[in-house]
Amino acid sequence: MSNLRDLDYQEQLREEIVTFLYDVGAIRLGNFTLSSGNHSSFYIDLRMLQSYPLYFRKTISLLKTVILLGVGIDNFDYICSIPTSGTIFGSSLAYELFKPHIYVRKDPKTYGTQKKIEGNLVPGSRVLFIEDVVTTGNSLLSAVKSIADCTTHNRVVAIIDRKQGATEKFQEYNVFVDSVISIVRAIEILRNNNRISHEDYNTIKREMTKI
Ligand SMILES: O=P(O)(O)OC[C@H]1O[C@H](OP(=O)(O)OP(=O)(O)O)[C@H](O)[C@@H]1O
Numbered sequence: 453m454s455n456l457r458d459l460d461y462q463e464q465l466r467e468e469i470v471t472f473l474y475d476v477g478a479i480r481l482g483n484f485t486l487s488s489g490n491h492s493s494f495y496i497d498l499r500m501l502q503s504y505p506l507y508f509r510k511t512i513s514l515l516k517t518v519i520l521l522g523v524g525i526d527n528f529d530y531i532c533s534i535p536t537s538g539t540i541f542g543s544s545l546a547y548e549l550f551k552p553h554i555y556v557r558k559d560p561k562t563y564g565t566q567k568k569i570e571g572n573l574v575p576g577s578r579v580l581f582i583e584d585v586v587t588t589g590n591s592l593l594s595a596v597k598s599i600a601d602c603t604t605h606n607r608v609v610a611i612i613d614r615k616q617g618a619t620e621k622f623q624e625y626n627v628f629v630d631s632v633i634s635i636v637r638a639i640e641i642l643r644n645n646n647r648i649s650h651e652d653y654n655t656i657k658r659e660m661t662k663i
């Protein structure tokens with residue numbers, strides 16, 4: 453927490469996390485089908501971070517910084533994770549920040565409680581959504597809509613926004629999307645550290661407006 457306003461330290465963390473993700477195969481180049489059905493030449497698998505405590509903690513630390521400085525601890529009542537990957541990060545953040553946690557299932561449970569919203573959400577609450585990767589923003593939007601009737605002044609913090617249209621989509625719903633690592637910066641880091649070629653760098657950059 454002593455490094456909260458130290459931008460150089462945060463940039464160093466970003467660089468460490470991004471190169472680490474590439475080195476363990478959590479950022480990959482290839483042919484991938486995305487959750488939206490779209491195709492992509494790269495994939496960011498942040499679920500891998502749960503298996504690496506040091507880098508998981510570095511990521512949580514960056515998320516905390518963005519939340520404390522960009523959102524403000526008193527400006528939200530709940531943390532809501534987007535399953536399943538978002539819950540890895542959202543539940544840890546809620547614990548660290550001493551905030552109540554909920555998550556919104558993609559589909560309601562078909563047995564037991566048959567719930568879609570897990571946890572106890574008090575109507576009228578201000579919710580901070582935590583997502584790992586935002587691409588089209590559809591997964592997030594579905595969760596935002598599911599609890600729209602009982603929430604107000606919602607915010608989103610993602611780890612990586614792939615910059616493929618989600619920010620614009622959320623403006624319409626008056627929801628502001630922040631991210632901890634910009635995809636533009638991530639590919640710059642990978643290029644500067646000789647992880648990807650200039651050609652791959654350009655291919656990824658072109659995708660940001662293509663999908
Ligand atoms: O912005 P979008 O176009 O919706 O794509 C991003 C979503 O896709 C991934 O989830 P996925 O559907 O793979 O599910 P998972 O978290 O259960 O792995 C990711 O964790 C986001 O939730």
Ligand SMILES: O=C(O)c1cc(=O)[nH]c(=O)[nH]1
Pocket residue numbers: 485486487488494495496497498585586587588
């Ligand atoms: O759009 C997706 O489904 C997606 C893209 C990505 O890079 N990483 C991920 O977990 N999901």
